[in-house]
Amino acid sequence: MKKSGIKRVIDVRLNNSSQLAGxxxxxDLRYFLRQICDADYVHLPVLAPGKELLEGYRKKKxxxxxxxxxxxxxxxxxxxxxxxxxxxxxxxxxxxxSEPKPDRCHRxxxxxxxxxxxxxxxxxxx
Numbered sequence: 001m002k003k004s005g006i007k008r009v010i011d012v013r014l015n016n017s018s019q020l021a022g023x024x025x026x027x028d029l030r031y032f033l034r035q036i037c038d039a040d041y042v043h044l045p046v047l048a049p050g051k052e053l054l055e056g057y058r059k060k061k062x063x064x065x066x067x068x069x070x071x072x073x074x075x076x077x078x079x080x081x082x083x084x085x086x087x088x089x090x091x092x093x094x095x096x097x098s099e100p101k102p103d104r105c106h107r108x109x110x111x112x113x114x115x116x117x118x119x120x121x122x123x124x125x126x
Contacts, residue, residue: 010088011029014054
């Protein structure tokens, strides 16, 4: 992230302080980002999936295609494009979730959703 010039990490995880967050717990992450990358940390649960949807997907009760459709509908219902300030992206920013690759990850869906609503959002997968 430092090499990429990231100055803000936007955490789009539902749970950012549980034991499952491991080394990426909210407070630890805020500290390390500031110390190592001189970057800010922001948690935006409005961009996280709902608990039922997330659990359904993790327990394989919800297929990816259904998850994607339901999550995008959730973002639209929440009016995420208005709930999130565009100014958060005035500096190079990275979305953070717990999936290692973007193909089946809600951070990709968030980025694509915001680009569709706001325009001029460059998406680079780190």
